Amino acid sequence: MRIELEKRANPSTFFSVLSPFLALGLTVLAGGIMFALLGKDPISALYSFFVEPLLDVWSLHEIAIKAAPLILIGVGLSVCYRSNNWNIGAEGQFIAGAIAGAIVPVVFHDWHSPLVLPLMLIFGMIGGALYAAIPAFLKAHMNTNEILTSLMLVYIAQLFLDWLVRGPWRSPDAYNFPVTRDFAPEAILPELVSSGRTNLGFAFAIIAAIALWIMMRYTLKGFEITVLGQSERAGRFAGFSSKRMIWFSLLLSGALAGLAGISEVSGTIGKLQPVISPGYGFTAIIVAFLGRLSPLGIIAAGLFLALTYVGGEAVQLTLSVSDKVTRVFQGLLLFFVLSCDTLIQYKIRLVFSRFGQSSEGGAH
Amino acid sequence: MGIIEAILLTVITAATPLVLASMGELVAERTGVLNLGVEGMMVMGAALAFAATQVTGSPYIGILAGIVGGALFSLLFGFLTLTLVTNQVATGLALTILGLGISGQIGEPYLGVSGIKLQPIAIPLLADIPFLGPLLFRQDLIFYLSIGLVVGVNWFLFKTRAGLKIRAIGDNHGSAHALGIHVIRTRYLAVMFGGACAGLAGAQLSLVYTPQWVENMSAGRGWIALALVVFASWRPWRLLAGGYLFGAVSISQLHAQALGLGIPSQFLSALPYIATIVVLILISHNRRMTLVNTPACLGKPFVPDR
Numbered sequence: 001m002r003i004e005l006e007k008r009a010n011p012s013t014f015f016s017v018l019s020p021f022l023a024l025g026l027t028v029l030a031g032g033i034m035f036a037l038l039g040k041d042p043i044s045a046l047y048s049f050f051v052e053p054l055l056d057v058w059s060l061h062e063i064a065i066k067a068a069p070l071i072l073i074g075v076g077l078s079v080c081y082r083s084n085n086w087n088i089g090a091e092g093q094f095i096a097g098a099i100a101g102a103i104v105p106v107v108f109h110d111w112h113s114p115l116v117l118p119l120m121l122i123f124g125m126i127g128g129a130l131y132a133a134i135p136a137f138l139k140a141h142m143n144t145n146e147i148l149t150s151l152m153l154v155y156i157a158q159l160f161l162d163w164l165v166r167g168p169w170r171s172p173d174a175y176n177f178p179v180t181r182d183f184a185p186e187a188i189l190p191e192l193v194s195s196g197r198t199n200l201g202f203a204f205a206i207i208a209a210i211a212l213w214i215m216m217r218y219t220l221k222g223f224e225i226t227v228l229g230q231s232e233r234a235g236r237f238a239g240f241s242s243k244r245m246i247w248f249s250l251l252l253s254g255a256l257a258g259l260a261g262i263s264e265v266s267g268t269i270g271k272l273q274p275v276i277s278p279g280y281g282f283t284a285i286i287v288a289f290l291g292r293l294s295p296l297g298i299i300a301a302g303l304f305l306a307l308t309y310v311g312g313e314a315v316q317l318t319l320s321v322s323d324k325v326t327r328v329f330q331g332l333l334l335f336f337v338l339s340c341d342t343l344i345q346y347k348i349r350l351v352f353s354r355f356g357q358s359s360e361g362g363a364h
Numbered sequence: 365m366g367i368i369e370a371i372l373l374t375v376i377t378a379a380t381p382l383v384l385a386s387m388g389e390l391v392a393e394r395t396g397v398l399n400l401g402v403e404g405m406m407v408m409g410a411a412l413a414f415a416a417t418q419v420t421g422s423p424y425i426g427i428l429a430g431i432v433g434g435a436l437f438s439l440l441f442g443f444l445t446l447t448l449v450t451n452q453v454a455t456g457l458a459l460t461i462l463g464l465g466i467s468g469q470i471g472e473p474y475l476g477v478s479g480i481k482l483q484p485i486a487i488p489l490l491a492d493i494p495f496l497g498p499l500l501f502r503q504d505l506i507f508y509l510s511i512g513l514v515v516g517v518n519w520f521l522f523k524t525r526a527g528l529k530i531r532a533i534g535d536n537h538g539s540a541h542a543l544g545i546h547v548i549r550t551r552y553l554a555v556m557f558g559g560a561c562a563g564l565a566g567a568q569l570s571l572v573y574t575p576q577w578v579e580n581m582s583a584g585r586g587w588i589a590l591a592l593v594v595f596a597s598w599r600p601w602r603l604l605a606g607g608y609l610f611g612a613v614s615i616s617q618l619h620a621q622a623l624g625l626g627i628p629s630q631f632l633s634a635l636p637y638i639a640t641i642v643v644l645i646l647i648s649h650n651r652r653m654t655l656v657n658t659p660a661c662l663g664k665p666f667v668p669d670r
Contacts, residue, residue, distance in 0.1 A: 003447050005447075005448070005449060138644075142649040143651050143654065144641075144645050144649070145644065145648065147453065148590060148594075148641075152637040152638075152640050155583075155637045156638065159631070159633050160630065166630075167628060285454075322472050324468035324469045325469070327464055327465025327468060328465035328469065330461060334454070334457070334461060338450040338451065339448050339450060341450065342448040342449065342450060
């Protein structure tokens with residue numbers, strides 16, 4: 001038996017709506033099998049993973065807190081991926097933004113002013129954008145592959161942060177713990193509603209997603225991104241510059257990742273420490289694809305992936321399974337999303353082979 | 365044993381996993397498949413090799429588990445990109461994310477367990493040569509395999525019919541298909557070969573380099589291996605040289621720390637990553653050179669028409 005693909009004349013609208021849900025269903029199914037293999041009751045495990053976090057206010061706030069960076073980074077990445085620029089170093093830009101933003105409350109900790117927080121956010125965005133400028137410059141002017149350079153910069157940023165909090169920025173009164181001093185109250189991102197911890201970062205995420213949705217849908221820039229991504233040649237004939245697009249998409253996604261970084265540090269952690277992200281920059285790649293690279297879809301996808309973090313913590317406590325389940329879930333989800341997207345462009349046929357067909361190139 | 369010998373030995377140990385993983389990727393890329401999942405396959409190999417060694421007590425079964433596990437894991441990537449023609453970049457990333465997750469699950473019971481080190485095999489007579497003997501002929505099986513692999517792949521790619529077909533597929537899959545070459549089947553085999561090599565590289569990490577299981581223990585080596593393939597402009601001998609160059613850079617941090625130069629350890633740990641970026645810049649800014657060497661169909665999907 002083999003699988004044959006037949007290209008559809010037009011991309012199927014039916015499957016483009018259905019495919020993310022199909023992928024979610026398959027992931028849940030595979031997750032149930034995984035729990036069964038680990039010797040847990042799959043139904044109750046899936047229930048505490050996917051449903052229980054939705055049932056109380058505290059965990060809903062946790063979901064919003066974790067969705068904020070995922071959405072912010074994810075929408076930025078969607079612009080990159082649509083324009084065929086493969087920034088996979090958002091994790092590094094997240095850290096760079098956190099460090100740059102933290103300059104204000106850590107280095108100038110004696111300065112108290114309502115300007116502290118806005119300055120931190122601006123510094124965070126600039127930090128993330130500057131860090132993304134490295135792969136942008138290298139791709140646009142040196143022809144260097146951005147996938148590898150942006151990823152290498154993640155490791156460098158992590159090590160640099162580690163050095164900062166153990167060395168020059170270590171708090172004098174933290175008993176040698178590798179943390180900076182706690183941010184002053186005016187450097188903390190305010191909470192959004194009175195019922196829980198959700199902070200302004202979530203609002204930034206929603207605003208950014210809507211702004212980018214408008215840009216992609218109603219502006220020339222959005223059209224330019226799509227055209228250059230689908231065919232660089234066609235874009236050149238239309239007078240669009242792919243070099244400028246490299247700069248635009250990487251700086252934009254870097255700035256958003258930097259904003260996510262400083263928002264996380266200022267709103268959720270309250271200081272710098274050696275590890276400030278449970279892999280948000282990488283999970284946001286999954287968010288971008290699950291959201292079909294569309295800003296509004298990414299809001300939904302970000303909330304769902306945040307649920308996998310919170311649900312992962314829940315099953316870790318209740319069923320004592322490892323927190324790696326979250327990672328496995330996320331990886332599986334991306335696999336299923338990508339495979340289901342094939343249905344949009346192709347019809348899939350199972351062919352039960354007969355004599356003489358084995359000489360076809362598609363056999364495996 | 366002199367100090368130079370000792371340093372060279374550590375370089376060889378650090379270079380071997382890079383050479384292995386990138387050699388597998390080189391073959392896959394020669395057929396036109398860009399698999400960004402090397403990091404994931406490598407860390408899977410490391411976890412499986414360690415677990416199998418702990419269960420059976422034999423590191424050789426561990427090696428086998430790493431190879432077979434890496435190859436089977438890569439099949440997932442193969443099915444998606446080759447049969448379902450998904451985007452190769454995104455699918456490779458998915459493989460890496462999944463590999464990091466699953467390997468964490470497999471390795472969890474073994475955290476903090478001291479491993480069984482793969483013992484060196486001395487080759488009679490050659491091992492007694494002064495200086496070179498202990499360096500090259502008192503090594504473990506995986507080192508010998510890595511050298512054999514370079515020689516073998518070079519011969520296979522440039523001296524055999526099958527190698528010619530592989531290069532043809534990578535340069536123009538449409539024409540290769542028209543000539544009756546099995547494009548998809550060959551690519552499946554190349555992807556699995558890449559997975560097996562990456563799995564073996566992972567086994568080297570958890571059985572030789574640091575005989576224990578540490579989460580995410582591949583630490584970016586899979587990505588460095590990808591950069592090495594570009595650095596080597598898809599040629600096995602250059603890849604061997606590049607692997608040893610990177611091995612030397614990555615090990616230099618340990619020696620610099622031992623010397624106590626007063627440079628923060630984090631900066632030294634960042635050296636291999638910085639070196640990777642620098643090397644990529646040097647290699648790729650000559651646009652024409654890159655174009656001539658890159659397999660023309662690299663990363664492009666192929667759906668056979670009928």
